Amino acid sequence: MFKRHDAAIIALFVALLIALGFIPPLPVPFIPVPIVMQNLGVLLTAILLGSKRGSAVIGLFFLLVILGLPVLSSRTAGPAVFLGASGGFLTGWVVTPVLYGTADRLLGNHAHWWQRGILLWLVGAVIVDFLGALWLTVGLHMPFASALTASLIFIPGDSLKTGLAVLVAQRIQAAVPQLKQG
Numbered sequence: 001m002f003k004r005h006d007a008a009i010i011a012l013f014v015a016l017l018i019a020l021g022f023i024p025p026l027p028v029p030f031i032p033v034p035i036v037m038q039n040l041g042v043l044l045t046a047i048l049l050g051s052k053r054g055s056a057v058i059g060l061f062f063l064l065v066i067l068g069l070p071v072l073s074s075r076t077a078g079p080a081v082f083l084g085a086s087g088g089f090l091t092g093w094v095v096t097p098v099l100y101g102t103a104d105r106l107l108g109n110h111a112h113w114w115q116r117g118i119l120l121w122l123v124g125a126v127i128v129d130f131l132g133a134l135w136l137t138v139g140l141h142m143p144f145a146s147a148l149t150a151s152l153i154f155i156p157g158d159s160l161k162t163g164l165a166v167l168v169a170q171r172i173q174a175a176v177p178q179l180k181q182g
């Protein structure tokens, strides 16, 4: 179960995700999925909160989406969003804290920040963008090669967001060590 201060931290990160959603999305050619800043919040959630509290953040955020609140950058809402063009990427957002948190635990307490950064990049950029492409093929019948090529457009931005998340996380963890994954 979560302690009271965990609930406050989870609420804070849900608010961060919502706030990042106010940064206007950037449409891209070839693919009906925009470049957004909201996944920077997902990366920060994963690296700072790990699997349990991180999943609670993404779960609560998606509950708001399912309930119809326009909290996503695209301002789309409702359960159908998860079956739309962004469905695979959003699935990746759920998977990110679970996979990152689990792998980070395996790395142990003495892992370097660059190791954690690579791990976060693999999970929060590479796997998320791959799942996005996979769903465009399975759900929207886009040829896999086209979907994968189109998804590659997100990799440079998502890599920069990963670097930024690591830098911000380093500073936040130094300032608030009690935030460390519980």
Ligand code: BTN
Binding pocket: 033, 034, 035, 036, 037, 039, 072, 073, 074, 075, 076, 086, 089, 090, 128, 129, 154, 157, 158
């Ligand atoms: C939405 O607002 O409807 C969700 C958009 C999902 C965008 C994905 S997240 C991973 C990849 N990186 C981006 O900048 N955009 C896509």
